[in-house]
Amino acid sequence: MKFQIDHDYHIHSFLSECSQDPMQDAEHILRYAEENGLKDICLTDHSWDESVCGASDWYRRQSLEHIRRALPLPQSKTVRFHFGCETDMDKHLTIGMSPQALNTLDFLIVPTTHLHMTGFTIDPQDDAVERRAALYIRRFEALLDAPYPQNKVGIAHLTCSLIAPRGEYLQVIDLVPDAVFRTLFTKTAQRGFGVELNMPAVYGSDRELSSALRPYRIAKQCGCKFYLGSDAHHPEDFEGIPAQFRALAELLDLRESDKFRPFG
Ligand SMILES: [Zn+2]
Numbered sequence: 001m002k003f004q005i006d007h008d009y010h011i012h013s014f015l016s017e018c019s020q021d022p023m024q025d026a027e028h029i030l031r032y033a034e035e036n037g038l039k040d041i042c043l044t045d046h047s048w049d050e051s052v053c054g055a056s057d058w059y060r061r062q063s064l065e066h067i068r069r070a071l072p073l074p075q076s077k078t079v080r081f082h083f084g085c086e087t088d089m090d091k092h093l094t095i096g097m098s099p100q101a102l103n104t105l106d107f108l109i110v111p112t113t114h115l116h117m118t119g120f121t122i123d124p125q126d127d128a129v130e131r132r133a134a135l136y137i138r139r140f141e142a143l144l145d146a147p148y149p150q151n152k153v154g155i156a157h158l159t160c161s162l163i164a165p166r167g168e169y170l171q172v173i174d175l176v177p178d179a180v181f182r183t184l185f186t187k188t189a190q191r192g193f194g195v196e197l198n199m200p201a202v203y204g205s206d207r208e209l210s211s212a213l214r215p216y217r218i219a220k221q222c223g224c225k226f227y228l229g230s231d232a233h234h235p236e237d238f239e240g241i242p243a244q245f246r247a248l249a250e251l252l253d254l255r256e257s258d259k260f261r262p263f264g
């Protein structure tokens, strides 16, 4: 069966500092899910567990205690609303969520690609695309070594524009050889971590499209499981998301058997 568009596991609320949009509350998010026939959604506000040292000022204001203000989440007859978060990895490869804290969450997404936080996730001297490609690989490896359980962790937006400024992010991706991606995604499948689909389905050229899709095509060959994430921060961000999800599933020719299922 074709991959069903029935979930969204990367959604921010007003509690994320990059949202702060009073309209982006749990009720609105639940309505988006109901109107689009989604069965499972997960709230993933930015957070750094207060028991892990090294939070930046920005993350210190977004502790677990802060994002737990969203609880209890509203539920509906047709939608299960789960509680997770999007943490981060600093430049020392420390991930801002302890396995103990993860026990208190339904789901965790970890971006290895937040390379826009100069000083926190990347040193200023690592600006060149070659250095960013090396860091991309090292950070991905570090996540795969994290002591997290199976089926509870998603790897967020592996091909996002935050990887490099000046629109160079696809150049960085192009510098990662197929064989390296194969090693990384083979281990991803073994660890039972999900691969997030959270990128445009349309690019300026066919070449860019194939650069953006290459990692996911390899991931699929390696047996990885995929989930959808809108990364919405505002109500208007949901517009066009179901169509984008459908296009991505189509481009990668995904089946239901390719789906990551953290919630059973
Ligand atoms: Zn992110």
Ligand SMILES: [Zn+2]
Pocket (backbone or CB within 6 Å): 010, 012, 086, 231
């Ligand atoms: Zn996000």
